Each structure stands twice: as structure tokens, then as C-alpha cells.
Amino acid sequence: MNERQKQKIETRNKIVENAFLLYAKDGFQVPTSNIAKASNVSHGTIFSHFSTKDDLLIFVIGEFGEKLTNRLHEISISSMSLKTALSTHVDIIEEYEDFYIQFIREKHNLPDMAKMEFISIQSAASHHLEAIFQKDSTIDISLPMIFNTWVGLLHYYLLNKDFFSPNSSVLKKYKNELVDTFMKMIYK
Template identity: 40%
Template structure:
């Protein structure tokens, strides 16, 4: 019983650190956020961070994986098996807009991250592409969208979204770029691929 309580507290502390780290990495950057700052905000000792995560890179990797779980879970929640392309794109934007600041940091700083972190990012993109490509293949057969290589179809969408996120200061100073321009991006993209 005592061990079980200790394990529960340990898990609660670890989850709190991950939650705080996600917010701090979004705010201060994936490569520049200090573990001491995460510890201070999480109200734990600096050593506690390293009791749960051997290195800063391991902490960042677990934060990226948690973000990936949330995004893919949200996408699975929002997308039905027979939905249309517009619904998948809306679900994708809704999922990432909930973590827009972190996601923007992720795409901006991905080349500076270690291989494990970059692989986690690839897995997140693969989950998103799976849903988009599934719908695209069906809609190509139905003649709703033009025949084209599905990898280019997905990469065009991601490129459009990433362009707006990376350059958000050009589009809006204070608001979420995805909430402000999401419908415009979706409509533009659908016009590009429409048959």
C-alpha cells in the first residue's frame, strides 16, 4: 500500500514536470529552456528533474512524445472514418492549435534537436499524414479531388500550415495564427486540390 502511494506520487510529479516543461519549452524554446526554470515553476528541486529524467534531452523527448500522443489522440477523436477532406484538415488544425506555441517551436527548432526527438516529430507527422492520405485516396477515387501523388498532397498542406506558423508575426501579432487564418488556409488548400 505504501509503495503504491509512493508510485502514485512519483507518477504525479513526473506528469507535472512534463506539463510544466511543455509550457516552458513553448515559451522559451526547445533548445534554450533551462531545467532549473522548469524545476522552479513545477515547484520541485532541480535534482527531482533528473531523478525522473536522466538528461535534459530525455525530458524534451518525453515532452515531444506526450505532445504527439495528445495530437494524434485528438485527431482520432475528431475524425470519423467516412469524413471529408475539409473535416480532416479542420481536425488537424484544431489539434495543433491547442498547442500552437509548442508546435511552432517544434517545427522551428527541429533541425537543432537530437535524432530521437526528430524521429518523434516524424512519427507525429506520420500519424497526421495517415488520416489525410486515407481521405485523399478515397476522394480521388470518387473524383472529388485531383489525382496526384499523396506524399505531395500531404507535404503541400503541411508546408502551407508551417509557413503560417513560422511567419506568424507577419500575419497576426497577438492572436493564434491558426484560429485567425485556419478557415482561409483550408479553403485555399481545398481549391488547390479540387477536381
């Protein structure tokens, strides 16, 4: 790989990294000119790497989804307890909390391909977490209902972060309570 190719890859990575940070901070409608400025590149450089604003958005969401689902896969093949797995799931989302909040808040206004990424991420999360839930035969609730209730609980707190924890991570603040409450609910 020559120097020019390395520089091109570095520039693309810088654009993706700054797009991720700005999407997390300002939402998915952030102008590409802001991403270019944060990346210290010309506005046109964005479009030499991504044909459209939507292509950049979809790529960033895809990268996020891949990171998230890879981590969930690691949980599903481990021998950790259900409680530890749920706690780890919260840790994974907390790592990307601001981006994830924007994603679930704005998903209905995103391009169709980005919506498909959301569905793909949720489907993978469901698959991996249901594998953990299946290990415990004492749970008398359907696997889809368990997953949907868990995700619904997390999403409620995330979407209402301004009420529950306006100045810090809502998941960090409530992780133990969320996990403990959910565990009590499914074992009643």
C-alpha cells in the same frame, strides 16, 4: 499503489506539464532549473525522474506526438468530409500551436531522438490524412504531394506568425482561408 508512489507520479506529471508549457513559451533550450522552479521541485528532482535534459525533452515531445496522432487517427476513421477533416486538423494543431511552432522552428537543433519523434509524428499525420484524401477519387494529385503541400502551407503560416498574427493564434485567424484555399487548389 501507496501514497509515495502516487506522489512520485504526480511530481513527474507536474514536471512534464511545466516542461511542455515552458518549451511552448521559451523554446526547447529552456534550462531544467526553470522547469524545476515552475514545478515547485528541486532541480535534482528533475533528474530523479529523467536521466538527462534530453530524456525529458524527448519524453515531452513523445507525449505531444501521441496526443496529436491519436486525434488524427480519430479523424481518419470518421466519415467527415475532406474539408471538415482539414479544419479539424487545424483545430488540433491550434490547441498546441505555441509548442508546435517551437517544435518545427527548432527541430534541426534537437537531439537525434527528438528528430526521430518529429519524423514519426509527420509519418503518422501523413498516414491518417492520406486515408482521408484517398476517399475522394476526383483528386488528381499524388497523395504525398497533397500532404506535403498542406503541411507546407500550415508550417509557413505558423513560422511566420509574428507577421500574420503576432498577438493571437494564427491558425484561428486564418483557418477558414487556409482550408478554403487548399480545397480550391486540389480541385482545380
